[in-house]
Amino acid sequence: MRESRRVCNLVRRAAVLVALSMMGVSAGALAAAAPAAGLTSRNAETIAAQLRDAATAGHDVAYSWVSELTTRFGPRPAGSASEQAAAAWAVARLKAFGFDEVHLESFPLTAWVRGNESGELVAPTAQPLTVAALGGSPPTPTGGLEGEVAIFATLADLEAAPRGSLTGRIALVTQRMVRTQNGAGYGAVVPERTEGPRAAAERGAIAFLMRSAGTDSHRLAHAGTTRYVNGHVAIPGFALSNPDADQIERLAALGLAVRVRLASSASYVLAAHSQNVIAEVRGGERPQQVVLLGAHLDSWDLGTGALDDGTGTAIIVAAAKLIRDLPHRPRRTVRVVLFGSEEVAQPDPPEGAFGAHSYADNHRAEFGQHVLAGESDLGADRIYAVTLPPAAAGSEFAQTVLRVLTPIGVLLEKRSLEEAGTDIGPTVEAGVPAFLLAQDATHYFDVHHTADDTLDKIDRTQLDQNVAAWAALVWLAADSDADFRPPPPVPRS
Amino acid sequence: MRESRRVCNLVRRAAVLVALSMMGVSAGALAAAAPAAGLTSRNAETIAAQLRDAATAGHDVAYSWVSELTTRFGPRPAGSASEQAAAAWAVARLKAFGFDEVHLESFPLTAWVRGNESGELVAPTAQPLTVAALGGSPPTPTGGLEGEVAIFATLADLEAAPRGSLTGRIALVTQRMVRTQNGAGYGAVVPERTEGPRAAAERGAIAFLMRSAGTDSHRLAHAGTTRYVNGHVAIPGFALSNPDADQIERLAALGLAVRVRLASSASYVLAAHSQNVIAEVRGGERPQQVVLLGAHLDSWDLGTGALDDGTGTAIIVAAAKLIRDLPHRPRRTVRVVLFGSEEVAQPDPPEGAFGAHSYADNHRAEFGQHVLAGESDLGADRIYAVTLPPAAAGSEFAQTVLRVLTPIGVLLEKRSLEEAGTDIGPTVEAGVPAFLLAQDATHYFDVHHTADDTLDKIDRTQLDQNVAAWAALVWLAADSDADFRPPPPVPRS
Numbered sequence: 001m002r003e004s005r006r007v008c009n010l011v012r013r014a015a016v017l018v019a020l021s022m023m024g025v026s027a028g029a030l031a032a033a034a035p036a037a038g039l040t041s042r043n044a045e046t047i048a049a050q051l052r053d054a055a056t057a058g059h060d061v062a063y064s065w066v067s068e069l070t071t072r073f074g075p076r077p078a079g080s081a082s083e084q085a086a087a088a089w090a091v092a093r094l095k096a097f098g099f100d101e102v103h104l105e106s107f108p109l110t111a112w113v114r115g116n117e118s119g120e121l122v123a124p125t126a127q128p129l130t131v132a133a134l135g136g137s138p139p140t141p142t143g144g145l146e147g148e149v150a151i152f153a154t155l156a157d158l159e160a161a162p163r164g165s166l167t168g169r170i171a172l173v174t175q176r177m178v179r180t181q182n183g184a185g186y187g188a189v190v191p192e193r194t195e196g197p198r199a200a201a202e203r204g205a206i207a208f209l210m211r212s213a214g215t216d217s218h219r220l221a222h223a224g225t226t227r228y229v230n231g232h233v234a235i236p237g238f239a240l241s242n243p244d245a246d247q248i249e250r251l252a253a254l255g256l257a258v259r260v261r262l263a264s265s266a267s268y269v270l271a272a273h274s275q276n277v278i279a280e281v282r283g284g285e286r287p288q289q290v291v292l293l294g295a296h297l298d299s300w301d302l303g304t305g306a307l308d309d310g311t312g313t314a315i316i317v318a319a320a321k322l323i324r325d326l327p328h329r330p331r332r333t334v335r336v337v338l339f340g341s342e343e344v345a346q347p348d349p350p351e352g353a354f355g356a357h358s359y360a361d362n363h364r365a366e367f368g369q370h371v372l373a374g375e376s377d378l379g380a381d382r383i384y385a386v387t388l389p390p391a392a393a394g395s396e397f398a399q400t401v402l403r404v405l406t407p408i409g410v411l412l413e414k415r416s417l418e419e420a421g422t423d424i425g426p427t428v429e430a431g432v433p434a435f436l437l438a439q440d441a442t443h444y445f446d447v448h449h450t451a452d453d454t455l456d457k458i459d460r461t462q463l464d465q466n467v468a469a470w471a472a473l474v475w476l477a478a479d480s481d482a483d484f485r486p487p488p489p490v491p492r493s
Numbered sequence: 494m495r496e497s498r499r500v501c502n503l504v505r506r507a508a509v510l511v512a513l514s515m516m517g518v519s520a521g522a523l524a525a526a527a528p529a530a531g532l533t534s535r536n537a538e539t540i541a542a543q544l545r546d547a548a549t550a551g552h553d554v555a556y557s558w559v560s561e562l563t564t565r566f567g568p569r570p571a572g573s574a575s576e577q578a579a580a581a582w583a584v585a586r587l588k589a590f591g592f593d594e595v596h597l598e599s600f601p602l603t604a605w606v607r608g609n610e611s612g613e614l615v616a617p618t619a620q621p622l623t624v625a626a627l628g629g630s631p632p633t634p635t636g637g638l639e640g641e642v643a644i645f646a647t648l649a650d651l652e653a654a655p656r657g658s659l660t661g662r663i664a665l666v667t668q669r670m671v672r673t674q675n676g677a678g679y680g681a682v683v684p685e686r687t688e689g690p691r692a693a694a695e696r697g698a699i700a701f702l703m704r705s706a707g708t709d710s711h712r713l714a715h716a717g718t719t720r721y722v723n724g725h726v727a728i729p730g731f732a733l734s735n736p737d738a739d740q741i742e743r744l745a746a747l748g749l750a751v752r753v754r755l756a757s758s759a760s761y762v763l764a765a766h767s768q769n770v771i772a773e774v775r776g777g778e779r780p781q782q783v784v785l786l787g788a789h790l791d792s793w794d795l796g797t798g799a800l801d802d803g804t805g806t807a808i809i810v811a812a813a814k815l816i817r818d819l820p821h822r823p824r825r826t827v828r829v830v831l832f833g834s835e836e837v838a839q840p841d842p843p844e845g846a847f848g849a850h851s852y853a854d855n856h857r858a859e860f861g862q863h864v865l866a867g868e869s870d871l872g873a874d875r876i877y878a879v880t881l882p883p884a885a886a887g888s889e890f891a892q893t894v895l896r897v898l899t900p901i902g903v904l905l906e907k908r909s910l911e912e913a914g915t916d917i918g919p920t921v922e923a924g925v926p927a928f929l930l931a932q933d934a935t936h937y938f939d940v941h942h943t944a945d946d947t948l949d950k951i952d953r954t955q956l957d958q959n960v961a962a963w964a965a966l967v968w969l970a971a972d973s974d975a976d977f978r979p980p981p982p983v984p985r986s
Contacts (some may be wrong), residue, residue, distance in 0.1 A: 037832035071743040071744055072617070072618060072747070073618055073620075074620030074621070074740070076616060082657070085618070119565070125566055126567075126575070127568065128795075130567070130944065135693040217949045217950070218711055218945050218946075219713060219795075219796070220711070220713070237984060242949075243948070243949050246947075246948065247564060247797070247948075250560065251565075251946075253986075254564065254565070256560070302621075302712075303712070304620075339542070352720065408815075450712070451712035454710075454712065454739075455739065456735075456736050456739060457710070
């Protein structure tokens with residue numbers, strides 16, 4: 001009940017039938033669409049439904065955005081000229097769309113450059129391997145390194161091996177990622193990537209290999225960052241494509257010793273920079289109150305970052321543009337942030353998601369007026385659930401959201417908002433309430449961080465459904481008076 | 494009617510109930526399984542059904558064969574040490590299986606070695622491209638070559654361009670392969686690969702690019718051989734992965750000039766050799782009469798040749814082994830040939846499928862006694878149709894085949910037997926009747942000639958259904974008296 005008291009402001013606003021008739025909505029249609037308690041001064045629920053329907057009818061902005069972004073610039077590694085060119089293009093495009101306050105916020109970082117890389121079996125027979133160095137990995141010696149492979153089923157098994165037991169060898173962890181709708185299978189294998197090189201090096205290994213953190217069975221390795229320890233990654237780490245990991249496991253099952261040669265000319269660029277791109281639909285009544293929408297503009301270097309996270313940027317830009325193009329501004333400001341450098345770890349604290357920290361550093365003074373934040377960074381498949389801040393539980397706001405989103409297949413779901421996103425993470429940790437529009441990730445990790453993350457993988461109907469859900473929810477939050485923060489503790493008398 | 498007269502020998506053989514009872518088949522079951530005219534001395538139809546059922550129950554020989562072949566040896570390019578090692582392994586394994594007359598027949602060839610290769614967009618922005626040099630392509634100059642891309646929708650459009658119109662440029666043909674069940678979409682785009690480098694060179698181009706001859710949308714290019722003209726391939730040719738071809742088309746559609754850099758260190762090995770592996774189940778009554786089963790042991794170099802054609806070799810070996818393990822030999826000989834060097838063209842005539850010509854050269858004197866030939870080389874998905882030689886139309890043999898194969902989902906289909914296979918091509922052209930067990934190729938060209946042609950793509954249930962159809966049909970042909978040759982022309986009186 002406490003939560004519902006705090007977010008029921010929405011219901012205080014009376015229907016203004018003049019505004020509705022200006023929008024061509026009859027009172028009869030209104031009664032059907034928005035019973036009793038959901039009305040606002042401009043009938044926020046009806047407008048939300050109209051935004052939803054405009055998006056699902058085939059709003060072309062999102063697809064055009066991700067098509068042009070990925071076609072013109074291809075991969076956009078953090079700190080690269082390509083990422084910078086994409087950011088400049090985004091600024092120009094957002095200005096042309098009529099957004100307010102469009103600008104860049106630059107920040108320094110250490111960039112990592114893949115260079116050339118290769119892997120091959122040298123025993124029992126010569127065979128090529130498909131590998132990708134883990135982000136942050138140091139290069140191998142020129143000409144590569146070679147060693148016998150020691151296979152571990154899990155990272156825990158590797159961590160259990162005695163110190164010195166892997167001297168001169170290459171450690172391979174073969175745990176398979178589990179396919180799930182909510183993406184939970186990914187979290188279960190990411191520690192291999194972040195901790196594997198350290199754990200292998202501590203035991204004397206000369207390199208670390210892992211089965212790709214991905215659910216496909218293609219000869220494409222899944223990139224991803226490893227973690228620096230005291231500013232360094234001790235030994236080179238590589239992901240193997242899943243069929244290659246299968247092959248090594250089968251060779252070992254035949255009782256054959258497996259030797260592998262790995263080469264990488266990876267390098268670091270210490271004085272690189274990246275940037276966040278910011279654009280707003282300024283609020284008409286309380287512009288200082290911000291609903292924050294995040295996605296990231298950088299990508300891994302193997303694919304063109306279509307699903308990760310070109311579509312995220314496309315979804316939030318298209319949703320905000322639908323709101324921008326309404327005849328009335330929302331009461332609050334809708335702020336779009338296209339984060340730079342989400343993907344690569346940094347040698348020094350804070351170690352990851354550098355655009356996220358730059359935003360938090362630059363805007364911390366505004367956080368008290370950040371009413372809600374959400375992030376789109378799990379591909380382009382349909383949204384199947386929405387999670388609102390605990391303070392919204394049972395509120396008229398939540399019920400309105402559900403009425404608007406139910407027709408496009410969205411459930412209300414209780415879920416940890418710690419999952420809300422990497423880019424908005426520092427902002428949410430600072431106390432800004434978050435929402436989650438949960439995308440179906442069943443197929444996302446088939447292409448995630450691979451060369452296969454390209455435009456052809458996007459389902460336009462599902463992309464539009466994302467835009468619909470974002471536009472409707474963001475509009476409702478931005479045009480409301482709702483406060484999503486938990487109530488202050490009641491002092492004991 | 495003429496054909497049925499010639500293949501009705503099968504029905505002349507009376508049922509031997511003693512033999513049936515030895516096999517545990519009651520007269521009642523027999524009456525249900527093989528009505529009236531289909532009986533033979535050992536009840537060929539009942540045995541065929543038993544072979545079929547043994548295979549579909551989960552006969553492990555085929556999967557184990559292709560698993561070990563592709564795991565131990567990986568890619569098996571024609572003329573390579575890997576192909577030779579695989580052939581030696583196959584000989585040992587076939588001997589261990591108890592086959593007769595197991596031996597190698599070696600032949601010389603010119604091998605082609607891929608070396609290193611790369612492709613990249615250099616304008617309008619730098620982006621990596623996924624390419625594969627076409628087999629037989631000469632290398633580029635060291636450091637690669639670079640040119641503006643001229644796009645043609647079809648090979649015919651390229652052939653229509655004026656001489657000299659492509660001077661210094663790179664010709665790209667973007668025709669998409671059509672997905673079909675019978676594989677016909679492949680034939681429609683293969684001429685791009687065989688004729689493209691010549692056609693582009695004639696117009697002044699410095700290199701030829703083609704959208705991959707494949708139905709997938711992965712960042713994996715489809716290899717395949719081009720054609721030598723007067724012993725040479727004029728300019729380097731490459732296949733682009735399909736998403737890369739899309740990307741170039743989209744850049745051009747934005748009105749941007751596209752420049753590409755291509756590099757290849759491909760080379761030729763003039764004094765290489767390959768080999769056919771031959772094994773038999775010798776016939777018990779007329780061993781000189783041969784039913785020929787073909788598949789090829791070589792593969793392209795990017796994948797491990799699991800579907801092309803590891804499974805073909807596995808299917809025919811497993812089918813022949815089921816027949817080998819019967820308590821009675823078939824009347825005629827079943828001969829398995831694992832052909833070498835099916836994939837790469839040769840500089841001099843005959844230009845392709847060199848193991849095929851070697852077999853024909855070595856065994857032409859026996860062709861009068863080759864009663865039937867078939868080839869398995871379209872992956873491992875289920876067989877959905879059988880085509881028999883025209884002489885078998887309407888015969889009791891055909892009806893028996895249909896009765897045995899209908900329960901596992903096989904239709905009788907009229908089809909051109911020119912499609913029977915590349916490896917048995919010269920043998921069939923010399924007059925040996927052919928059959929076709931048509932595999933479902935709907936998904937085959939997703940992985941064909943790519944790095945993705947690996948063991949994980951095999952569906953074991955469908956693989957076993959292939960073995961079932963092959964074992965049953967080959968048994969029926971080998972244990973019959975049927976003559977599948979067309980009747981001699983009737984002399985005019």
